[in-house]
Amino acid sequence: MAELVFVGCYTGDAGNGTGITTFSRSSSGLTEVASLPLESPSWLTRHPSLPVIYAANETASGGVTALSFDSSGALSVLGTVETGGAHPCHLAVTPDGRFLLCANYTGGSLAVFSLSPDGALGSRTALVQHTGSGPSADRQEAAHVHMAVPGDGIVSAVDLGTDEIRSYTLSSDGSLTPLAVSSLPPGTGPRQLVRRPGTDLAYVVGELAGTVVTVRETSPGAFSVVSVTASTLSSVTPNLVAHLELTGSRMYVSNRGPDCVTEFALDEALAVADQPCGANPRHFALVDGTCYVAAQSDDAITAFTLTASGESELRRYPTGSPTFVLPVSLP
Template sequence: MAELVFVGCYTGDAGNGTGITTFSRSATGDLTEVASLPMESPSWLAKHPSLPVLYAANETATGGVTALALSDAGALSVLGTAETGGAHPCHLAVTPDGRFLLCANYTGGSLAVFSLSASGAVQSRTALVQHTGSGPDPERQEAAHVHMAVPSADGSVVSAVDLGTDEIRSYTLSSDGSLELLAVSQLPPGTGPRQLVRRPGTDLAYVVGELAGTVVTVRETSPGAFEVVSITESTLGGAHGYGPNLVAHLELTDSNLYVSNRGPDCMSEFTLDDLTALADQPCGANPRHFALLGGTCYVAAQSDDAVTAFTLPVTSSDLRRYPTGSPTFVLPVSLP
């Protein structure tokens, strides 16, 4: 089975990338660039749960999403594009049944839903919900900024994380793709929530507090409604004088939680059960998204113009570097 790694990036005035770069991954975990598809700022990538189709959020002022067919040989070709209805889309997710694509418009402060065809192509926008409000940070929370939209395990509930309003706003997703407000959960002022990741098999979830430099543990008390359980500094260096920290991405394994920290420029590892801090791993300048694959962590080190890689668990191991312009997202895909 061949393994590929697709890397999204910022382009033009936003960065030094050219589009989606494809790397092949060897048995030892090394990456080799094999292709590049020019595209405007494909900053977030998502794969269809059952079809050989990828989706790219084109993070621009007009806001777009591009559907891409993935051939048996790993080549990408454009299926089509659509406007997202809001500026600077920054996150995409496909519902578990593969019927809908969810899109968070960051600057637009809105959540969009698109219907998908049986082949995975984007058909039409079925919903566009506009958030309003603000938070205590006058520069980053002057308005609503939807940063992530997370479907529940059965796809019936969509939870939108709003960095600008310090809220998680959850909606019921109907069979026709429309949204109805279900619950609004408030987080501590100034948290700047960026991501929400549920812990499978439990009622717990974890929220990245980008502006506060925290990981917020929450409990889902009813579908789409969350209450704060605890707040943890997102890096060991939080107590040792690191400067400003804009937390970026979070991943869970069966036993550990990992989070990338911009400012400290490190990956931090915690035990999952009680969030005991274990280690910080330097991982390149401005680490955004990362992916855990086969005992290796691959990091989109945006300001280093490289994907960096190190072996897990975190042991301050040496970094491997794979050049690519202004990377923002790392998507591993296995080919049959």
């Protein structure tokens, strides 16, 4: 089985990366095998059943690029479309592979695109504009959609600018209908929403407040706050919380400022340990007991083994301004 890791980055004025870099993964670590120039592919997501990935081109004009890949890790561009809003920062494909969801951060909007049977990008089927603001004048002056989360026939958009989760019904033709609006504590600056499988609970990364908010999904797409906890054991500020992953009874959160990945015991809602991981850990992925971190300001992917003690040796793999780590296993 081929084990690949695709790495997105910032390019041009936003960073010193070149595009998407492909690494092969083995017990000895990561080895660069291919690269493709592309403009600021800051977020990557894979089609659920095809050898196709999608890259958010986080630029003022806003684009998304579809790419096919083979077992060697080589990428080929299938096409690029405009997202309808500035600086798209998150993408997700619906589980049936029919639609691509896109969060436009600066544009403050949520876009939906149809996907063809071969994974190519089709037409934009919806574009919903958010409005509003929050108490943080420099970051919450307007709506800033940061994540689009597919559910069972619904889409939940996390808005950092308005401290809200806005959910919509996604129809069979790709249109969106407002369903529910859920408010979070003022100044939270929500960045991500991750549901806990098998429960009605979910977790929200509060980028601006440095928190993790536990919420309960009281009805499809509607959330109520259960508790709020600090996202790290560290007292270093400022802390711009970035990414969250769940695995079993554990939750991991990356913290920019303290520059660590923090482990939580979910059932106790308790932070267990902080693992140093390099400067500005924007995104990370957990694979076979290893955490791979996009340490953006260190120009490297860093890796450490998940251990009971919470601390392990940090390994580094140079790459320019990394922002996203996408592991892929191929037969």
